[in-house]
Amino acid sequence: MRTVTLALAFILSLSLLGKTTLSSRERKKQFDQKIGLVFDVKETLSLPEESERNTLSTVRSEVEDAYRIGEKIRMEKTLSIAEGELAFASRKLCIDLEEKSQDIYEKAQGSFLLVESEEKASGKKMEWDTREKIQRYLIMAKSEKDHAKEFYISGNYHMSLHTYKRSIMYSLLSFLSHGKEIPEGYQTAANVWAEPVWQYNHKTKRQSIREN
DSSP: OHHHHHHHHHHHHHHHHHHHHHHHHHHHHHHHHHHHHHHHHHHHTTOOOOSSSOOHHHHHHHHHHHHHHTOHHHHHHHHHHHHHHHHHHHHHHHHHHHHHHHHHHHHHHHHHHHHHHHHHHHOOOOOHHHHHHHHHHHHHHHHHHHHHHHHHHHTOHHHHHHHHHHHHHHHHHHHHHHTOOOOTTOHHHIIIIIHHHHHHHHHHHHHHHHHO
């Protein structure tokens, strides 16, 4: 029994050693992904950077400098501080995105209801596949918005931001589907997040029609 216990302890120590060896590199990779998303959201939605703490631009530069120098202790210390700053900024940004995703979702719903009212008044029917597409985008926008809230509550701010972003994208895709004007403040998001998806879906649909 003692031999088995020692063997298990030895295997566990090797596993932990491997994780420790890769920790700085993997942490840096995760940090880059997370801060990249934060900058994407802030820049696309024109959200200001926090001024009362270290700016994220400064934090990112400090991490890059430490990584370039290559001193392990300095890198780990810099990453620990940077991860704390990023978590603080991400948590606050989730609150902003919750409001944004709700705002654009309500606007998208209202726009679709207006289109339906205009349709009834004019007697001109919307194409069935267009209606189905808009309704599907609205359902997906709400579903992602609800999931983002769950991620936020659980403390997974990165996934919360990512999912709020997807919710906003789906709401914007509903606008593109019926050709209505994108609301003020969301044009850049429509161009950067929604338009590429819209163009890809149209290209795929045209290819499918030609093949059939």
